[in-house]
Amino acid sequence: KTTAIVGCPFSGGQPKAGVDQGPIRLIEAGIIKDLEGLGWKVKFDGHHQFEDISATNDPPIGILKNPRLVSRVTQSVAKVVGDHVAKGELPVTLGGDHSLAMGTISGTLSKYPDACVIWIDAHADINTAETTKSGNIHGMPVSFLLGLGPKVDEFSWVKPLLRTDRLVYIGLRDVDAGEKKILRDNNIKAFSMHEVDKYGIGKVVEIALDHVNPGRDRPIHLSFDVDALDPSVAPSTGTPVRGGLTFREGHYICEAIYETGLLVALDLMEVNPSLADQASVKQTVAVGCSLVRSALGETLL
């Protein structure tokens, strides 16, 4: 079994510098050796993938920031991830901000059209060009993947391959009003922290899988934004929100998804090693590596 680490040193989907350094810190923390220790053959194409992509003249489109840069980088990520998936390799995409998921999930769905997406996040990342208040595209990838909202020519390459009944969220607790309406209007299954409290993470994951993968026969793309975790667990991230998943709840999700044997692609997003003190950075990077290990088969016993 082969996994391909796709380091995406990219921050264009949001305004805080530093998240582009997430990949190198996760690699330096030893994630490659960790995965080899779990029996994976690990491919890594180096730290500079996608850095050659630029957009010299990139004024906002509406209020969307860095639209051309985000579009070009995510389109390139779609190809890289799609190629790995086509070769039967499991891409582990290290961010970088969550706009990258427009690329990773496009890549997965181009090869596995029946795949389901499990989105772990404090945020729904489903704003459209009409509903976004920030213009930060890391708050929008899901709307493009679903084909919701007004067309934005720059992103016309993103095919609406994701179906609303193949998407489920866990960890939501900071959803914009416009996003709440989109979730309701489209009957998108979402387990907020309220449901996690009410049912417990074990039941939430079971119901989530029953919803998007009732026969446990569909490939799974797990997109994990570390800000789904409580800021006390993963402090070095750009949009922290209190009242998040515990260290164990985050790991349980990864362990349970691995146990299905259906994982075909993983994103580990929004680690920003320039935020908070060095101890916090070290902690956040370590948690990121640990989550990846759990999603790729590390068990406690």
Ligand SMILES: N[C@@H](CC/C=C/[B-](O)(O)O)C(=O)O
């Ligand atoms: N909903 C906010 C926050 C977006 C958060 C994105 B993140 O989940 O990828 O961190 C926005 O649209 O700006």
Ligand SMILES: [Mn+2]
């Ligand atoms: Mn490659």
Ligand SMILES: [Mn+2]
């Ligand atoms: Mn996110």
Ligand SMILES: [Mn+2]
């Ligand atoms: Mn988030």
